[in-house]
Amino acid sequence: xxxxxxxxxxxxxxxxxxxxxxxxxxxxxxxxxxxxxxxxxxxxxxxxxxxxxxxxxxxxxxxxxxxxxxxxxxxxxxxxxxxxxxxxxxxxxxxxxxxxxxxxxxxxxxxxxxxxxxxxxxxxxxxxxxxxxxxxxxxxxxxxxxxxxxxxxxxxxxxxxxxxxxxxxxxxxxxxxxxxxxxxxxxxxxxxxxxxxxxxxxxxxxxxxxxxxxxxxxxxxxxxxxxxxxxxxxxxxxxxxxxxxxxxxxxxxxxxxxxxxxxxxxxxxxxxxxxxxxxxxxxxxxxxxxxxxxxxxxxxxxxxxxxxxxxxxxxxxxxxxxxxxxxxxxxxxxxxxxxxxx
Amino acid sequence: xxxxxxxxxxxxxxxxxxxxxxxxxxxxxxxxxxxxxxxxxxxxxxxxxxxxxxxxxxxxxxxxxxxxxxxxxxxxxxxxxxxxxxxxxxxxxxxxxxxxxxxxxxxxxxxxxxxxxxxxxxxxxxxxxxxxxxxxxxxxxxxxxxxxxxxxxxxxxxxxxxxxxxxxxxxxxxxxxxxxxxxxxxxxxxxxxxxxxxxxxxxxxxxxxxxxxxxxxxxxxxxxxxxxxxxxxxxxxxxxxxxxxxxxxxxxxxxxxxxxxxxxxxxxxxxxxxxxxxxxxxxxxxxxxxxxxxxxxxxxxxxxxxxxxxxxxxxxxxxxxxxxxxxxxxxxxxxxxxxxxxxxxxxxxxxxxxxxxxxxxxxxxxxxxxxxxxxxxxxxxxxxxxxxxxxxxxxxxxxxxxxxxxxxxxxxxxxxxxxxxxxxxxxxxxxxxxxxxxxxxxxxxxxxxxxxxxxxxxxxxxxxxxxxxxxxxxxxxxxxxxxxxxxx
Numbered sequence: 083x084x085x086x087x088x089x090x091x092x093x094x095x096x097x098x099x100x101x102x103x104x105x106x107x108x109x110x111x112x113x114x115x116x117x118x119x120x121x122x123x124x125x126x127x128x129x130x131x132x133x134x135x136x137x138x139x140x141x142x143x144x145x146x147x148x149x150x151x152x153x154x155x156x157x158x159x160x161x162x163x164x165x166x167x168x169x170x171x172x173x174x175x176x177x178x179x180x181x182x183x184x185x186x187x188x189x190x191x192x193x194x195x196x197x198x199x200x201x202x203x204x205x206x207x208x209x210x211x212x213x214x215x216x217x218x219x220x221x222x223x224x225x226x227x228x229x230x231x232x233x234x235x236x237x238x239x240x241x242x243x244x245x246x247x248x249x250x251x252x253x254x255x256x257x258x259x260x261x262x263x264x265x266x267x268x269x270x271x272x273x274x275x276x277x278x279x280x281x282x283x284x285x286x287x288x289x290x291x292x293x294x295x296x297x298x299x300x301x302x303x304x305x306x307x308x309x310x311x312x313x314x315x316x317x318x319x320x321x322x323x324x325x326x327x328x329x330x331x332x333x334x335x336x337x338x339x340x341x342x343x344x345x346x347x348x349x350x351x352x353x354x355x356x357x358x359x360x361x362x363x364x365x366x367x368x369x370x371x372x373x374x375x376x377x378x379x380x381x382x383x384x385x386x387x388x389x390x391x392x393x394x395x396x397x398x399x400x401x402x403x404x405x406x407x408x409x410x411x412x413x414x415x416x417x418x419x420x421x422x423x424x
Numbered sequence: 425x426x427x428x429x430x431x432x433x434x435x436x437x438x439x440x441x442x443x444x445x446x447x448x449x450x451x452x453x454x455x456x457x458x459x460x461x462x463x464x465x466x467x468x469x470x471x472x473x474x475x476x477x478x479x480x481x482x483x484x485x486x487x488x489x490x491x492x493x494x495x496x497x498x499x500x501x502x503x504x505x506x507x508x509x510x511x512x513x514x515x516x517x518x519x520x521x522x523x524x525x526x527x528x529x530x531x532x533x534x535x536x537x538x539x540x541x542x543x544x545x546x547x548x549x550x551x552x553x554x555x556x557x558x559x560x561x562x563x564x565x566x567x568x569x570x571x572x573x574x575x576x577x578x579x580x581x582x583x584x585x586x587x588x589x590x591x592x593x594x595x596x597x598x599x600x601x602x603x604x605x606x607x608x609x610x611x612x613x614x615x616x617x618x619x620x621x622x623x624x625x626x627x628x629x630x631x632x633x634x635x636x637x638x639x640x641x642x643x644x645x646x647x648x649x650x651x652x653x654x655x656x657x658x659x660x661x662x663x664x665x666x667x668x669x670x671x672x673x674x675x676x677x678x679x680x681x682x683x684x685x686x687x688x689x690x691x692x693x694x695x696x697x698x699x700x701x702x703x704x705x706x707x708x709x710x711x712x713x714x715x716x717x718x719x720x721x722x723x724x725x726x727x728x729x730x731x732x733x734x735x736x737x738x739x740x741x742x743x744x745x746x747x748x749x750x751x752x753x754x755x756x757x758x759x760x761x762x763x764x765x766x767x768x769x770x771x772x773x774x775x776x777x778x779x780x781x782x783x784x785x786x787x788x789x790x791x792x793x794x795x796x797x798x799x800x801x802x803x804x805x806x807x808x809x810x811x812x813x814x815x816x817x818x819x820x821x822x823x824x825x826x827x828x829x830x831x832x833x834x835x836x837x838x839x840x841x842x843x844x845x846x847x848x849x850x851x852x853x854x855x856x857x858x859x860x861x862x863x864x865x866x867x868x869x870x871x872x873x874x875x876x877x878x879x880x881x882x883x884x885x886x887x888x889x890x891x892x893x894x895x896x897x898x899x900x901x902x903x904x905x906x907x908x909x910x911x912x
Contacts, residue, residue: 131669131676168527175531175704179697186693193686200683204460204675206661206791209563257633258621261613264606266623278720295720304497306624309720339720344603344739344758345624346596347722368724369600370740371823371833384834386739388746388757415624416603417746417756418613 135199142195146188153184265422267414268301268308269394275299275312275336275404285398288314288334293351295339296404307414309339309347310394312404315363319377326379329395334404336394337380338414341367343387345416348374365391389423461684462664462677466553468691473546474650475695476539481643483536488639490526492518493588493631504712512716515590515631519711535703540582542699544731547575555776555806557793559663561786565777567656572773574649577642579731584638586709586729588631593709593726595717599624600739604762609755625719665793672791725823734813737820738765741840769813797862804856808848815844 160177275296296310346369354360372385380391397407494514522529560568602624620626738761826833877889
């Protein structure tokens, strides 16, 4: 803070006046802008916009000093809060944000009301200088003086460059295996369906109208195709193609949980609450709202998915538990160039 | 002069002399100090982006020191009770630890996230300013291409950043990114299995790769491009709006030293202040609520950060068109919305300066900016194109409109599949006639009042008291290319 003879109260009053002056100064500027008069009728032929105003206003200097010290105080407060309260995000943010705001105000007040305000003019360079450009071309060409087999050398350099780029890029192939891995699925015939607590699903516990997530027993649950959706439909709602007649024992059906559009897990299932008027049963992906009907084998009825939801054939074993009766006969997840479709 | 001031002055003179004797920088420093910045508020948008980037680097370094890009499954034992004893990836646990255990960790994470949103928003607004004022024209087209490249990198960088967390939301985002990668015709399958190291969600090397991309490759590229961007601006000098004494061949404004430097530092501090205040007070991306990602889980009502919204809108809007020839899926569906759409948007923007040169035949150098009205056709095309992208962006939230207003989701999608083509055409004609009317009247839509003051006399006849309709001042040089018959 500037050294002065006045009392503390006097200084406080001083910078309150300064703040008031700053505010009215800003307001005044705004009014001037708002009431910009129509341009003068006869301006001078080549006006000179340069000007330099030296504000020399000690009040603003005091205001800047006060703002800087307030900023410093809030920065110290940040450190204190950090040590004492540690994880109080709100107070930490207020202190740090406040400190930065005070410093910002100090810099802006200093930039607008303390230092000289200057408008000046600079001339732009010519960017295009044709003689120099020509000289550059000549200098480069002079570097090839006396070379007779220019075409051969340029061609050979091109071949070498391309070969080197190829060689440098080749190791990128080790980043991942051939695309064939995309056909993988953890589901094969005989694998039992379990819930996320690793409990086996019994056929008897699958209710009509409910929706179950099943995972492959003893397989990697973090693999892409692990999740299944299991539902039970009354036989009146099942219209599977002839080749899939045995896939839904007791009306229990399993579909891949991974949407064949972009690979999100499907999480929405609708079942008609009042059959004569409600829409039929359907799965909907929460990412892009592709909608599939389970009764006819996962056909797309709405949304961007380009192929049906893959269905897994099921069987009920001797203990009454659900098992895969085979593999998926198409690929899981998003489509790609060589995706296996039904 | 006080003793302290004398010491400070002697010290700084000695410091300058030290540098001077070794690299002879005085002419360059002098040039820098006198460098002139034309004053206009819209010129600050790019600066805001730059300063948000600085905050991103600072908070990002803090976060990198704690983040672990591990995919193996661990059990959470931290202070957040609702996730205790759950299986999750090491990466997600490390971000929970940053959030709940590291002092000021949540503040830094939220400031970082807010700064990313502000960074990209400032770039987009800056781009709009550049487009509608014709600042991309020769000689600044090269710099405009660099700016577009930085916008693309910034979007990728933001996506990579929030994908590192490996919470349920970011896992779903990565699944979609994987779907879009696989959808690229021909090479998609191999691209996906190369980048992820196999089938989604990838091998343990995927998160470390993503981290290297997020904290090293893209930020370094951005820094290099920012350097080139600024160096090119300084070489050409800023463009400026027409005004008193402002000519094509000069630049009028505030010199760097001292007023502009102080104001710009003030803006840097103000941007940082706002980001720290919102980062401390307004919650963003509460990852503890999303829970850990597993491929068999998803959440409903998931929305990405705003700058990905246009892509999710395009993916949702696209009909289920997926052409198949024989056993080959030629164009898997996510390609249309997730890859082709952004390619078209950026392709049009990259091509625009050359297209405009071809159609107007204008090969001249431009250093004075246009007002949007000066080129009604350009303004109309830009507005229509912008509305096209903004509609797709808005379609990304039709599910929220369904939840809030109960307008059928399917009806909205069917409507916009046509609306997306009709509305921009309407915007084109409205913007063009608006710009033409403004050009004729020279009224300013936002500032002042234009018109006549009329009083009705005792005989009932109106009498004009004053008129404020203004013509441009005589000393304003119209920008090159806006004379009659040359403007769009």
